[in-house]
Amino acid sequence: MAKLLHELSIAEAGRALRAGTVSSVALTQHALSRIASVDPLLHSFVLVTKERALADAERADRELESGIDKGPLHGVPYALKDIYSTAGIRTTCHSKLLLDHVPTEDSVVETKLKAGGAVLLGKLATHEFAFGGPSFDLPFPPARNPWNPHHFTGGSSSGSGAAVAAGFTRMAMGSDTGGSIRGPAFYCGVVGLKPTYGRVSRRGVFPLSYTLDHCGPLTWTVEDTALTMQVIAGYDPQDPASADLPVDNFTQGLGQDLAGLKIAYPRSFFAKSVGVTEEVIASLDAAAQEVAKLGATVTEITLPDYDIFNSCGRVIIAAESYAIHEEELLTRPLDYGRYTYQRMMVGATLSAADLVQAFRLRRELTALLNGEVLKTYDAMITANGLSAAPRFDEFDPNMPPKMTIQTMPFNVTGNPVLAIPTGFSKSGLPLGMQIVGRAFDEATVLRVGSAYEAAAGSIHKRPELELPIAV
Amino acid sequence: MSSQDGLEHELDVLLAKAGATVPPHLKGGILAGYRDMKVMAAKVRQPRTAASEPSNVFSLKGFARTE
Numbered sequence: 380m381a382k383l384l385h386e387l388s389i390a391e392a393g394r395a396l397r398a399g400t401v402s403s404v405a406l407t408q409h410a411l412s413r414i415a416s417v418d419p420l421l422h423s424f425v426l427v428t429k430e431r432a433l434a435d436a437e438r439a440d441r442e443l444e445s446g447i448d449k450g451p452l453h454g455v456p457y458a459l460k461d462i463y464s465t466a467g468i469r470t471t472c473h474s475k476l477l478l479d480h481v482p483t484e485d486s487v488v489e490t491k492l493k494a495g496g497a498v499l500l501g502k503l504a505t506h507e508f509a510f511g512g513p514s515f516d517l518p519f520p521p522a523r524n525p526w527n528p529h530h531f532t533g534g535s536s537s538g539s540g541a542a543v544a545a546g547f548t549r550m551a552m553g554s555d556t557g558g559s560i561r562g563p564a565f566y567c568g569v570v571g572l573k574p575t576y577g578r579v580s581r582r583g584v585f586p587l588s589y590t591l592d593h594c595g596p597l598t599w600t601v602e603d604t605a606l607t608m609q610v611i612a613g614y615d616p617q618d619p620a621s622a623d624l625p626v627d628n629f630t631q632g633l634g635q636d637l638a639g640l641k642i643a644y645p646r647s648f649f650a651k652s653v654g655v656t657e658e659v660i661a662s663l664d665a666a667a668q669e670v671a672k673l674g675a676t677v678t679e680i681t682l683p684d685y686d687i688f689n690s691c692g693r694v695i696i697a698a699e700s701y702a703i704h705e706e707e708l709l710t711r712p713l714d715y716g717r718y719t720y721q722r723m724m725v726g727a728t729l730s731a732a733d734l735v736q737a738f739r740l741r742r743e744l745t746a747l748l749n750g751e752v753l754k755t756y757d758a759m760i761t762a763n764g765l766s767a768a769p770r771f772d773e774f775d776p777n778m779p780p781k782m783t784i785q786t787m788p789f790n791v792t793g794n795p796v797l798a799i800p801t802g803f804s805k806s807g808l809p810l811g812m813q814i815v816g817r818a819f820d821e822a823t824v825l826r827v828g829s830a831y832e833a834a835a836g837s838i839h840k841r842p843e844l845e846l847p848i849a850v
Numbered sequence: 851m852s853s854q855d856g857l858e859h860e861l862d863v864l865l866a867k868a869g870a871t872v873p874p875h876l877k878g879g880i881l882a883g884y885r886d887m888k889v890m891a892a893k894v895r896q897p898r899t900a901a902s903e904p905s906n907v908f909s910l911k912g913f914a915r916t917e
Contacts, residue, residue: 689890693886694894709870709871712870712871712873713873718879721876722883724865724872724880725880727864728861728884728887729891733891735906737894739898739902777878779882
């Protein structure tokens with residue numbers, strides 16, 4: 380059966396664009412129609428840049444027709460989490476504090492996407508400043524989960540996860556400080572990559588935590604993540620964390636089996652955690668078996684307790700986010716959403732020694748993971764969320780909820796991690812896992828993800844959305 | 851004073867030191883977060899020697915003359 384336009388992957392759309400069987404304008408108009416029709420249910424976009432999108436698409440079509448090829452995203456629509464600065468386009472961080480903020484410069488990622496001929500559809504919902512949420516007291520409503528709109532998307536890249544799952548865009552940029560790409564990828568059933576710390580420039584992206592922030596894509600397929608990385612990765616001398624390393628060929632391992640790879644499986648890391656569901660454990664066990672069937676040697680290992688990693692990251696994020704927002708928190712407390720303010724103010728209680736000890740622990744944990752585990756193993760698979768997406772009405776409006784995702788450890792260590800779907804809960808909501816790699820070895824992580832994705836087949840099931848128009 | 855009252859008093863002191871005037875209806879969520887953060891701040895203190903782990907060093911290489 381022929382695919383609908385929004386079901387074409389970046390790779391498939393790229394081939395069709397170059398063959399002349401589809402135009403960028405057609406892809407863009409289809410996406411805009413679908414957003415107009417369905418997004419009032421999901422609220423994934425806070426701003427649709429229709430005129431800009433159509434102008435970008437017309438330009439891309441002219442360029443491709445005249446033989447100018449700017450790479451894998453040329454003519455392909457995408458969207459940005461609303462913490463990425465876009466010159467001349469409102470960038471709010473989903474906050475009352477920046478409601479009228481129009482940057483004069485693009486973020487580095489947006490500059491690269493523009494240069495690559497991609498087509499900006501608009502700006503996406505986020506938890507306020509990538510930290511609050513899910514909140515109903517902000518200028519825009521929270522994004523809703525396309526698999527069931529009564530359920531949470533995960534955050535903070537909430538609109539990014541929802542927009543990709545709903546088929547509004549093949550790629551959405553997110554950011555990940557404690558799991559903000561991987562959480563929405565898990566809850567919304569899409570692919571999300573937190574690249575290695577330093578692989579993608581954060582310049583022009585509103586910071587949450589200077590030493591934990593990562594920028595990365597969410598997509599429907601692993602290949603589309605690899606193609607996006609080819610465009611956005613690279614050294615930026617003006618981002619102090621940026622690594623002066625060559626950009627790899629991220630697609631080099633796609634389509635291969637896993638013969639010869641050694642994969643670590645720290646089962647007790649998640650299986651003994653409070654709140655983990657039996658179906659998540661079963662899903663991970665099945666995924667580990669599938670990875671073994673694909674030719675890898677899967678070995679169960681033990682890691683230090685998750686709580687040690689999480690504590691390290693939480694102390695750092697609390698201290699750094701408070702430092703960034705201190706002045707506004709003290710002078711404009713009521714302009715923040717309730718959850719954002721309550722979470723950030725905890726940073727005011729930390730001492731300098733607390734932060735130094737957390738930095739020391741980070742070095743120790745990073746050495747342990749990279750030295751003791753990933754020196755022996757090519758990659759590691761572990762849980763992402765511990766249960767399927769909760770309902771919005773499960774959250775206490777007076778207390779910021781605790782998130783049951785085990786993503787923080789790899790913000791602490793900086794390793795690349797691919798979040799990938801593994802199937803569905805009994806209630807029909809997505810489940811998934813994390814594939815963790817050696818520093819700057821996104822290629823192996825993508826190879827494992829690609830092989831698993833092809834074998835597991837969950838890529839073929841999409842949310843059933845009520846569409847009043849035939850798009 | 852109960853441990854809850856003690857914790858709240860501690861939080862009040864720290865917030866006052868930071869110069870924060872917290873809207874009363876938002877304080878409960880901060881107190882819950884502070885309780886959790888105290889546990890986490892204790893966990894980052896591991897047995898170490900004074901010389902171990904120079905995590906806060908920085909490099910001036912990027913500012914050095916290259917010619």
